[in-house]
Amino acid sequence: MxxxxxxxxxxxxxxxxxxxxxxxxxxxxxxxxxxxxxxxxxxxxxxxxxxxxxxxxxEEGSQSIYxxxxxxxxxxxxxxxxxxxxxxxxxxxxxxxxxxxxxxxxxxxxxxxxxxxxxxxxxxxxxxxxxxxxxxxxxxxxxxxxNFLLKNIPDEAYLYQRHASMEYKFQGVDHNIFPYLLINIGSGVSLIKVESEDKFERIGGTSTGGGTFWGLGSLLTKAKTFDELLDLAEKGDHRTVDMLVKDIYGGAYSSIGLPAEVIASSFGKAARSPKDSAKQDFREEDIARSLLLSISNDIGQIAYLHAKIHNLKKIYFGGYFIRGHQLTMHTITFAINFWSKGEIQALFLRHEGYxxxxxxxxxxxxxxxxxxxxxxxxxxxxxxxxxxxxxxxxxxxxxxxxxxxxxxxxENRLTHCPLLLDHKSYFPDTVDLIQDPDARSYWLDCFAKNVDKTVKAIHSQPQTADSTERAEQFRAAYLQRLKELKENPYAYGSLTVRSLLDTSSHCLEEFKFTDPWSQQKQMENEAALKGLKDRLIYLDGLPLNERQLALACGLLAGNVFDWGASEVAILLETGTFCFAQAEEKLQVRPWLFDDFDKWSERLTTGPAHKCAVIFCDNSGPDIILGVFPFVRELLNNGTKCILCANSRPTINDVTYNELLILVKRVAEISQSVNKALLSGHLQILDSGQGSPCLDLRLINCELVDAIEREKADLIVLEGMGRAVHTNFDATFSCEVLKVAVIKNRWLANRLGGDMFSVMFKYEKSRQISALNNDSGR
Structure with missing residues (x-):
């Protein structure tokens, strides 16, 4: 039955x-x-x-751009x-x-x-x-x-710290994963040294594993299943059963480095001589916990010893014995830290069961x-x-x-950006929402409120018979996921603004909504192209210093047109908000982050950059009236330019396929752009991403090849997603320009500014800075 x-x-x-x-x-x-x-x-x-x-x-005979x-x-x-x-x-x-x-x-x-x-x-x-x-x-x-998971899934591996403020610490993605030690804990334990995709060997093992825990636990308690036994262990207190160092010495044994609370003898207090007349009863919970700690500690010590013998610094634990059980991971982590004196860390895998x-x-x-x-x-x-x-x-x-x-x-092979100063230490996200509860609470609520805006965008597109039903399914699915993340921020790896945006995109794809903002992007592109010629004529009539500032302000004004920002979306919904009004909204100088003078000096006194790599943000006025005039100026100065756009649609960001067509339309208006496009001095490339944020650990290999081939020496990160939510603290081996308008009031206040505050950060190459510091000494 x-x-x-x-x-x-x-x-x-x-x-x-x-x-x-x-x-x-x-x-x-x-x-x-x-x-x-x-x-x-x-x-x-x-x-x-x-x-x-x-x-x-x-409608009415007007032509769309594409x-x-x-x-x-x-x-x-x-x-x-x-x-x-x-x-x-x-x-x-x-x-x-x-x-x-x-x-x-x-x-x-x-x-x-x-x-x-x-x-x-x-x-x-x-x-x-x-x-x-x-x-x-x-x-x-x-x-x-x-190997497959470590190379493909960001945040697959993590450290577990049971009593720390941040219990899970995720390790990102690393394409250089070898060598490592894999400890597979099933009924018994196997220790496998992995040196490459095809070279590995079992270097040890022990018969004291999950089967031992279950078997002895079944004999010592009334638990019938593995899970019942773990449940008992979670509730137990091993100190009533185990003999600690302090039970023998009255405290710590400092001369040999043994703290008072360390277990000196597992089940030591249960030992009785035949002469003992009184029988002491032990709780099943305490017995189960003592057993779990005994086996976990031994596995941890064996793992450490093999890692030390084979000079391995990374140990991954998996198997049925682990299964994400916090007490088990805590015990193994403690054992590795204790025996290695903190030199080696115990790593676990989110999907180790697969x-x-x-x-x-x-x-x-x-x-x-x-x-x-x-x-x-x-x-x-x-x-x-x-x-x-x-x-x-x-x-x-x-x-x-x-x-x-x-x-x-x-769709594409991905690898790290070669312009990063150190790709191994690079972490894209500016704020870890797991560590920052105030930010987590705000952004989870913010994304929950913005669901209606996404559904509204869905309804602005051509409708099918089931569009409304699918839109409601999307709403329910995404809100449910946000609820789960509110209860358990660790559930899917690092919790960041980037991961919340990616989750929204996945839910949209799940219910077959590919590009809810496509109609809006079309309209904005058409309007912006009509104003481009006059914009270029205006810029060409300015003296050099004024033109440089106008180009910077234009880059910023274009970035205001972001349907992903709630307060801006209210302005855009009127249908009358224009580029000139966006310029008026910008913070008056000095800006919140204001390196414009340093940037202007670099352009007027330094040699032209060899090649600039520009990660674009929004469609419409952003790309057409902001980015293209800025790019045109660089091209006129002799700098090659690589414009990078997303592979897949997200909010109103310009996509690679859209940008391929837009650049042709711009080339019809600007002779400089047309000449650069024909000569290859201007290239349009696919970033390999589908997010408003930018993870430079995973960009298109074709883009990487172009960056290395052209010897790029300037990277431009435009927009909140690419320059604030991600890469705010990123360091590069080349010069970098981080440009964005802060279009979220809460975030602006957090950064010390207000709505429409400006970030214009220019950072020299770290290599150049190091040379300057050396010469100063």
């Missing part, structure tokens, strides 16, 4: 568990003794905006689902039922399988799904999966071996457990059964 009940529960609702299963084309499965992890790739038919340079007739249409694009999406191994037959029945009409699945008659259950359940899988089972080595799959499934899948999908990256889809993934909630609430039990991970294949 229990099995039948469970079988029904996994079908309520299946969309939340096995998403897009009917479109699945390839499968892999990792079957452990307790949990099975199913991986499959589905084809997602997304609605994407396409732009052509064929003008489209608008024609926007939508088409279905097929993208790959990886899905990973966990379920308890004992229910594998029910899950296979469910999968088979969903795949009966799938032609894609019929084409693939083989499933990759790994883990101990790959042998035990071979016949069952073959009989249920009608496929051959190709078994893969478990360790090899673990390593392949681990390493084997990912590795098995990759082994069976040769087409995925190309270097296209994958990114986490926040709309379809489960987050980490909240440390503020009980580990074993009913919601957590369901989550542990149905944990989900989804990855989307990206």
């Amino acid at each position: 229990a099995d039948r009940s469970y079988a029904k529960s996994i079908e309520l609702p299946p969309e939340d568990v096995f998403r897009n299963l009917k479109n699945a084309s390839r499968f892999a499965i990792d079957i452990g003794g307790s949990l099975a992890k199913l991986a499959y790739c589905s084809t997602i038919h997304r609605r994407t905006s396409t732009v052509s340079d064929e003008p489209d007739k608008g 024609q926007v249409s939508e088409r279905d694009a097929i993208n790959g999406r990886l899905h990973f689902v966990k379920f308890e191994t004992k229910y594998i037959e029910h899950c296979l029945n469910f999968v088979h039922k969903k795949l009966l009409d799938s032609k894609e699945f019929v084409k693939d008659k083989c499933i990759k399988a790994t883990g101990g259950g790959a042998h035990k359940y071979t016949d069952l899988i073959r009989d249920k799904l009608g496929v051959q089972v190709d078994k893969e080595d478990e360790i090899s799959c673990l390593i392949k999966g681990c 390493l084997g499934a990912i590795g098995a899948f990759l082994k069976g999908a040769e087409e995925l071996e190309e270097e296209l990256p994958w990114g986490e889809n926040f709309a379809g993934s489960s987050g980490l457990i909240s440390p503020k909630r009980s580990f074993f609430t009913s919601g957590r039990n369901r989550s542990s059964t149905f944990d989900k991970l989804e990855l989307d294949q990206l």
Whole structure:
């Protein structure tokens, strides 16, 4: 009866568990003794905006700048689902039922399988799904999966600090991951030294692992399951069972560096001689905690010793024993810190339970071996457990059964920007909302209030029969995610303004909204192009010093036209707000951050820059009346320019495809731009990103090649997303200009200014500054 009940529960609702299963084309499965992890790739038919340079007739015979249409694009999406191994037959029945009409699945008659259950359940899988089972080595799959996650998913690895102000400290993404030590804690423990994609070896292990904890715990307590045993440990006090250093010495043993609270003997207080007549009873909770600490401490010490012997500085822990359990991670972290004296840190993985499934899948999908990256889809993934909630609430039990991970294949190969001074220490986000509770509260509320604005933008586009329904689904999904993040800020890695914007984009894509601001961008582009000629004539008539200031003010005034800023959106909705009014809104000099005089001096007294890389922001007046005149001036001074725009639409930011067409229209108005475009002195390149923010760890490799080829010596970051929310503190090996108008009153006050305060930061190359400092000494 229990099995039948469970079988029904996994079908309520299946969309939340096995998403897009009917479109699945390839499968892999990792079957452990307790949990099975199913991986499959589905084809997602997304609605994407396409732009052509064929003008489209608008209303009353007016012509649009370009024609926007939508088409279905097929993208790959990886899905990973966990379920308890004992229910594998029910899950296979469910999968088979969903795949009966799938032609894609019929084409693939083989499933990759790994883990101990790959042998035990071979016949069952073959009989249920009608496929051959190709078994893969478990360790090899673990390593392949681990490498894949570390290279593709930002914030995959993290430190855990149970009693610190910030309990999770995420490590970002690092393409240089080797060497490292992987500790896989299942029933037993394996220690694997990983030196490259293909070079790894098991250098040690211990039979004292998760099975030991469960086995001894079952003998010593009434707990029936692994989770019940962990629950007991969470509530226990090991000091009633364990003998501490202070129990022996009356305090710390300072001469050999042993603090008073360190365990001297696990279960030491439970020892009794045959002559003892009185029997002391110990609570099951205390016994369970003592057992957990004993095993975790031993694993930590063994891991440290092997890391020291092999000179490894990074240790990643994973396996069924971990599963995001805070007390377990805390104990292992303490052990590593204690034995290494802080020189080595214990690292954990957000998706460590999927390493084997990912590795098995990759082994069976040769087409995925190309270097296209994958990114986490926040709309379809489960987050980490909240440390503020009980580990074993009913919601957590369901989550542990149905944990989900989804990855989307990206369009371009990505790598770090070569202009960063040190890409290893670079972190894009200015404010970590996990560490800053006031900022977290403000921005979560701000994004919740802005959902209506996004829905309004959706309704401004051509409508389909289900547009309203999908818009409401988007609203509900995004608000639910914000609610989850309010309760558990750690759930999906670092919590920042960038991650909140990315989550909104993922939710929009989930409900097939590709570019809600496309109509608005079209109108603003048309109006701005009509005013460009007069703007250029005005600038050309100014003396050099006045022109430089006017160009800077124009760059700033254009940046006011941002539909992502709530207070500005109110002005823009009137339909009468113009470029001249935007200039009047700007803060009067001196600006909040005012390096204009230094910038002007650099332009008039220094040599022309070889090449400027400019990351653009908004469509309309921003790109056309602000950025292009600024670029034209650089071109006239002999500087090559690379204009970088987003790969995918977000709010009213200009996209790469749109910019390719806009530059042709500008070239028809400006001879300088036309000449530079024809000669290659002006290039339009795809940044590889789809966010108002800018993560310079992950930009298009083609852009990186151009930056290195042209020997770029100036980078311009324009807009709040690119220069304030991200990269405010970023340092570069070249000169950098960070330009933005602060269009959020709360943020302006936080920075010491007011609405429409100006940031115009010019920073010299750090290498140049270092030379100047040396010469001064």
